Amino acid sequence: MMRTLLVILMFLSPLTAAGECLTRGTGDLGIVIERASGSIKVLDTSRHEVLFRVEGLGDLSHASAVYSRDGRYAFLFGRDGGLSKVDILCGTVVKRLVQGGNSIGGAISQDGSLVAVSNYEPGGVKIFSAEDLSPVADIPATPLETGEKLSKTVGLVDAPGQRFAVSLYDTGESWIIDMQDPKAPAIRRFTDIGRLPYDALITPDGRYYITGLFGQDGLSLLDLWYPEKGPRLILENYGKGEEKLPVYKMPHLEGWAIAGHRAFLPAVGRHEVLVVDMSNWSQVARIPVHGQPVFVMARPDGRQIWVNYAFPDNDTIQIIDTESLQIVKTFKPGKGALHMEFTPRGEEVWISIRDKDEIQVYDTQTLEQTHSLPAEKPSGIFFTSRAHQTGL
Amino acid sequence: MRLKPAVPNLLLTALTITLAGMASADIAPERQAELLYLLKHDCGSCHGMRLEGGLGPSLKPERFRQWDTETLAAAILYGRPGTPMPPWRPFITEPEAYWLAGQLKKGIQP
Numbered sequence: 001m002m003r004t005l006l007v008i009l010m011f012l013s014p015l016t017a018a019g020e021c022l023t024r025g026t027g028d029l030g031i032v033i034e035r036a037s038g039s040i041k042v043l044d045t046s047r048h049e050v051l052f053r054v055e056g057l058g059d060l061s062h063a064s065a066v067y068s069r070d071g072r073y074a075f076l077f078g079r080d081g082g083l084s085k086v087d088i089l090c091g092t093v094v095k096r097l098v099q100g101g102n103s104i105g106g107a108i109s110q111d112g113s114l115v116a117v118s119n120y121e122p123g124g125v126k127i128f129s130a131e132d133l134s135p136v137a138d139i140p141a142t143p144l145e146t147g148e149k150l151s152k153t154v155g156l157v158d159a160p161g162q163r164f165a166v167s168l169y170d171t172g173e174s175w176i177i178d179m180q181d182p183k184a185p186a187i188r189r190f191t192d193i194g195r196l197p198y199d200a201l202i203t204p205d206g207r208y209y210i211t212g213l214f215g216q217d218g219l220s221l222l223d224l225w226y227p228e229k230g231p232r233l234i235l236e237n238y239g240k241g242e243e244k245l246p247v248y249k250m251p252h253l254e255g256w257a258i259a260g261h262r263a264f265l266p267a268v269g270r271h272e273v274l275v276v277d278m279s280n281w282s283q284v285a286r287i288p289v290h291g292q293p294v295f296v297m298a299r300p301d302g303r304q305i306w307v308n309y310a311f312p313d314n315d316t317i318q319i320i321d322t323e324s325l326q327i328v329k330t331f332k333p334g335k336g337a338l339h340m341e342f343t344p345r346g347e348e349v350w351i352s353i354r355d356k357d358e359i360q361v362y363d364t365q366t367l368e369q370t371h372s373l374p375a376e377k378p379s380g381i382f383f384t385s386r387a388h389q390t391g392l
Numbered sequence: 393m394r395l396k397p398a399v400p401n402l403l404l405t406a407l408t409i410t411l412a413g414m415a416s417a418d419i420a421p422e423r424q425a426e427l428l429y430l431l432k433h434d435c436g437s438c439h440g441m442r443l444e445g446g447l448g449p450s451l452k453p454e455r456f457r458q459w460d461t462e463t464l465a466a467a468i469l470y471g472r473p474g475t476p477m478p479p480w481r482p483f484i485t486e487p488e489a490y491w492l493a494g495q496l497k498k499g500i501q502p
Contacts, residue, residue, distance in 0.1 A: 035441065036432075062440030078402070079440050102445055120446060152447065169447065196476075198447065216475055245415065245476030246471060249437045311434045312483060354433065 021090040022051070026071040029088055030341065030358055030383035032074075032352065033059045034376040040076065041375055042088045045343055045350070045383065048361060048371040052091025058082035058098070064380055065103045067387035068130060069112035073128070074382070077106040079382045083117055085133060088384075095133045099126050107158040110390070114179055116156060116164045123150030125166055125177065127185070137185045142171045145216035155200025155211055155253070159224055164385035165209045167197040167220075174200070174211055174222055174231055193220040193231045201253040202391035203263075203278075210234075212253050214268065219250070221281060234281040244269030245292065249310035254293050259302030259322040266293035267305075273307060275325065286323055290302065290316050298322070299364055300346035308337050308351075317351065319367060329367050333360050338378070418487050427484070427492055432502035438476065442501070448477065454500035463494035 033051075038060050042052040059080035066075050070306045073094065076084040081100035084093055102121035108114070115137060116127045123141035128134060141151040151170035159165050164177040174193050178186040195215025202209050202224075211220040211231075218236035219253075223229060251266035258264075262284065263276045273296055274283040291313025297306050305320040317337055319329045336354025343350075348370070351360045356379050361371035386392040419427070432441055438448035449455065456464060468489040471479035484492070 036405075059440070059444075061436055061440050062446060079446065080444075103442070104446070154447075197478075247476060248434065248478055250476070311437075 021087070024089070026088060026384050027344075028384075029071075029348075030381060031065060031074050031086070031088065032350075032375050032378045032382075033060050033065070033380045035063060035379040036377035038078075039376070040065075040086065041360075041373075042091055043350075043373070043381075043383075044101075044252050045348070048373060050373060050375075052088070054086055054091050054093060057084050057086075057091065057096070060379070062104065062379075065382040065386075066106060066108040066115070066392070067382070067384050068108070069387055071384040071387045073130075075106065075108065075115050076308045077103055077117055079103065081119065081121075082118075083115070083133060085126065085130075097133055097201075099128070099135075104152075104154060105156055106157050107164055107391075109158055109164070109179060110160055110162050114162075114182065116158075116177075118153040118156035118166055118315070120152040123152045123168070123170075125153055125156060125162075125164065125184075127177075127179065137179070139177060139185060140185065141168050142173060144170055153199055157200065157202040157209065159202055159209065160206040160390065161224075163224075165200070165202065165222070167193070167200050167211045169197060172197060172215075174209065174220065176209075176222075176224070176227055188227060190231050193222075194218065194233060198250050199253040201345065204258060204390060206390040210253070212251070213270065214247075214250070235276065235283055238267075238283055242270075245271070247292065247310065247311070249292070249294055249314075251310070257296050257298035257305050259298050259305070262322065264296050264298065264305050264320070264322070266296050268292075273305070273320065280287065285325055287320060287327070289320075289327070290318055290330060297340050297342065297349075299349070300322055300342055300344065304328075304364065306340050306349060308340060314338070331367075333369075339380045341381035341383055344383065350381050350383075352381055354378060401459060419491050423488070424491070428495075428500070428502040430483070431492065431495075431500075436502075438488060443496075451496055453497055456497050459497070460495060461490060461493045465489040470493060 030043045031040045038057045039055040041050045058078045061079045063078050074086045081098045081103045083099050084096040087094050100119035103119045106117040115130045118306045125139045127137040151168040152170050153166050156166040163181045174190045176188040194213040198214040199213040200211040207221040218233045220231045221234045222231040247269050261278050265274050273287040277284045291309035293307045294310050295308050307318045315332045315335045318327050321328045334353040334356040339352045341350050349362050359373040359375050363370050433443040438445045439451045469481045473475045
């Protein structure tokens with residue numbers, strides 16, 4: 001009797017036991033990284049429920065994920081060099097390997113067949129088969145002048161034409177890696193793009209690869225339709241002669257917010273969001289904000305920009321109206337508001353609140369919180385809609 | 393004769409323990425916990441949550457063998473010009489920086 005009851009209870013529990021696979025679509029699912037415990041949770045964004053918790057994924061500080069094109073598998077990139085393929089319908093780790101000593105992120109190829117990982121240690125890019133994570137290519141970064149170390153690689157993204165783009169932090173380069181022939185990667189190297197590139201993004205259409213520079217003003221822009229023209233510096237006069245504030249957390253460029261012909265991006269070392277006209281890459285406005293922005297994310301319809309901030313202002317979120325460029329709401333969801341992810345059509349945004357061990361869900365019309373889900377020290381949230389977006 | 397060096401060593405050990413005891417006694421246990429949380433989550437955003445390095449270098453004790461506590465505390469308080477390392481002085485006092493530097497040299501896993 002007791003046992004039957006227990007079985008029924010288990011069946012009713014939203015937290016399905018691992019190994020028992022679900023029969024359903026994945027279009028409304030996602031994952032959240034629980035960075036301190038080396039685990040992830042699989043999320044159902046329609047029912048606002050946790051479906052699975054998957055453990056044993058190593059050091060997930062600064063972890064990120066991409067999805068297989070069928071939206072069933074998440075590829076996780078851990079700080080410890082771990083690359084894990086997780087089946088989100090079963091809540092299981094299909095395969096896991098430690099491919100490097102210290103990594104920063106990864107990307108999946110246009111056709112979904114290859115997964116690339118960007119490493120700090122040893123610096124370079126490694127490429128694996130998305131099917132079984134078997135090695136396909138190992139591309140070491142440029143050695144440093146000072147010794148045997150190789151440059152750290154940052155800002156790895158996928159690009160149309162079965163290519164990857166990556167930047168080299170120490171040596172100031174951007175590379176395009178063409179994987180049309182997986183056995184013979186063709187690498188195009190652009191040197192002197194600027195000092196200390198720290199992150200990069202690709203515009204949603206896959207045309208422009210833009211690299212943020214920590215060591216100087218401006219950003220490096222590479223037009224992937226015309227790579228032969230080489231990278232050029234944009235916004236180089238931004239903030240000239242102004243004292244920068246110390247940076248307590250590097251901003252993220254992935255998911256650079258684009259609304260209409262305008263792009264919104266975090267200013268480095270300043271309490272500002274920059275607005276750029278993408279037709280000529282000129283700065284059209286600077287919006288004063290609460291702190292140093294980390295993520296500047298556009299609601300999918302482009303009407304709002306949601307911004308979170310670096311330490312010590314990471315308890316605050318602000319929402320900017322993209323027409324008036326005014327801040328329409330400022331609120332404090334809790335300390336360690338680390339990451340935001342919009343549902344595919346933008347009616348909700350899910351926010352990780354590290355110090356409250358929860359994910360808060362907001363209605364993007366009313367701007368009010370509607371749900372809360374438990375998660376241990378949550379950081380990145382990644383929904384399966386990323387499976388079909390270049391650069392995510 | 394053989395005992396002779398042992399005495400100053402013992403004294404030195406006692407002195408070191410007292411100093412270390414005094415240093416940590418200056419910082420309340422709750423504040424120590426806060427500092428380690430900061431080390432893990434905020435320093436960790438560049439140096440890795442396990443302090444094994446990221447965009448910023450590793451903070452493991454092997455790296456600091458050649459560093460004295462003063463130098464390390466100064467790097468925490470004032471940052472390292474020419475690198476992305478920012479000054480933490482607005483958030484950390486001098487004794488706290490010395491305490492953190494000592495913990496790092498010892499090899500702490502926050």
